[in-house]
Amino acid sequence: MAPVDLRIAVIFLFQIVTGTAGNLALLGHYCILYFSGCRSRPTDVILRHLIVANLLVILSRGIPETMAAFGLQNFLSDVGCKLVFYVHRVGRGVSMGSTCLLSVFQAITISPRSSRWAELKRKALKFIGLSNILCWGLHMLLNVRVPMLMSDKGNNGNSTKTIDFQYCSATLPDKEKGSLFAVLIISHDILCLALMIWASGSMVFILFRHKQRVQHLHRYSSRRSSPETRASQSVLILVSAFVFFYALSSALHVLFSFHYEGTWWLVTTSVISNACFPTARPSILMSRECSLCRLIKKN
Template sequence: MASMDLKFVILFLFPIVIGSLGNFFHFWHSTCLYFSGCRSRFIDFILRHLSVANLLVILSRGIPETMAALGMEEFLNNVGCKLVFYVQMLGKGVSFSNTCLLSVFQAITISPRSSRWAELKVKALKCIGPCPIICWVLHMLLNIRVPMLVSDKRNNKNITNTIDYQYCTAMSPDKDKNSIFVALTLSHDILCLKLMIWSSGSMAFILYRHKQRTQHIHRHISSRSSPETRASQSILMLVCTFVSLYALTSIMNVWFSFYSKPAWWLVKTSALIHVCFPTISPFILMTREQLVCRLMWKK
C-alpha cells in the first residue's frame, strides 16, 4: 500500500469512528430526553433528523473511500454503486435542509416579544413537526436522477467525462448542467443559504442587543448564559461552519469542471471535505450544552 493511500485511510477512519460516535451520542441524548420525561426543546426534533442524515453521509462516503484506499477496488456492483451514491446525496441534502431549519426556527424562537416576528413563534412551533419529514421526501425526489449518473467501473464503457472514485464512477458535475434536477437543486441550495444568512444575522443582532441590555446585571449575578443563548451561539457556529465548507465544496466542483478525468488525490480531498461537516457538527452543538440526562443520575 502506498504511503499516500495509508494517510487517506487514517483520515477517513477519523470521521467514520469519531463522527459516527458523535452523531449517535447526540441522537441518543435527544431521544433519552424525550422518552425519559425530561424537558426537551422543540429543535431537538430537528437535531435527531440532522444526526441521522449526518450518519448516512459519513457511512455511505467514508466506508467505501476507506475500502478503496486499502486497495479493495470494484467491491460494489452496479446496484451497490447507485444505492451508495443515492444515500450519500440524500443524507447530504437533508443535512443541508435541517441545518437551515435549525437556524430559522432558533432565530424566530429568540426574537423579542415586541418584534413583528413574535407572532410567528406559535405558527413555527406547529410547523416544526412536518418540516423535517418534508425535507426527506423532497430530497428523495430531487436525487432520483443520481442512480442514472452512477455505475460500477466494470459497466462503464465510456471513461471520459467521468469521475473515478476507484470503487464506482460518476458523471462529472458540469456534464449534467442542463438537467432540470440540477436547476431544482441549485434553487434549493440558494434559498437555504439565503435563509441561513438572514437567520444567522438576526440571531447575532438579537444576542448583541440582549448582551448590551443585560450588561449591568451581569456585574451583580452570575454571567452564565441562558440555555436559549447557548443554543443560539452553537447554531451560529454550526451555520458559519456549514457555509464555509459549502463554499469550499463549490470551489472544488469548479475545479472538477476543468478536468475531463480529475486526479485521484483531488477526488479524495473532495470526499474528505464532504464528510467534514457531518463529523464536526454534533461536537459544535455539544460544546455549549449539558449533554447528560439528569434521570441517568437518579436512583
C-alpha cells in the same frame, strides 16, 4: 489490489469513528430525554433528523473510500454504487436543509414574546414535523438522477467523460441536462445558505439587544463573558464553519467539470471536506444548544 494509501485510510477512519461516535452520543442524549419524559423543545425533532443525515453523509461514502484506500477494488455492484451515491447526496441535502430549518426555527423561538414575531412563533412551531418530512422528500426527488449516472467499474459503456471513484464510476451528463440539474441543486443550496445567514444574523442581533437590556446584571462578573456573548460566538462559529465547508465543496464540484481523468485527489478531498462538518457538528451543536437553551427560557 490497488496501492494502499495509509494516510488517506487513517483520515477516513478518524472521520468515521469520531463522527459516528459524536452523532450517536448526541442522538442518544435526545432519545434518553424523550423516553424519560423530560420536556423537549420543538427544535429537538429537527436535531434528530439532522443527526441521522450526518450519519448518512459520514458512513455512505466514508466506508467505501476507506476500503478503496486499503487497496480494495470493485467491491460494489452496480446497484450498490447507485445506492451509496444516492444515499450520500440525499444525506448531504437533508443535512444542509435541516441546518437551515434549525437556524430559522431557533431565530423564531428566541425572539421576545413582546415582538411582532410572537404570533409567528406560535404558528411556526406547529409545522416543524411537516418541514422535516418535506425536507427528506424534496432531496429524494432532487437527487433522483444520481443513480442514473452511477455504475460499477465494469459498466462504463462507451462514454469517455467519466469520473473514476476507484470502486465506482460516474458518467458526466450532457451540458444542457447537466446544467438544468446543477441549477436546481445550486438554487436550493443558495436559498438554504441565505436563510441560514439571515436567521443567524437575526439571532446575534436579538442576543445583542438582550445583552444591552441586562447589562447591569453582568457587571459583577466582568472577567467572564456573558451568556449572550457565548451564545453569539457559538452561532457565528456554526455559520462560519458551514459557509467555509460549503464553499470548499462547491469549488471542488466545479473542478470536477473540468477534469475528466486523473481526478483521484479531487475525489478524495471532496469526500473528506463533505464529512468534516457533519463530524464536527455535534460538538458545535452542543456548545450552541447549551448557550441558547438558557436564553430561550427567558424570552
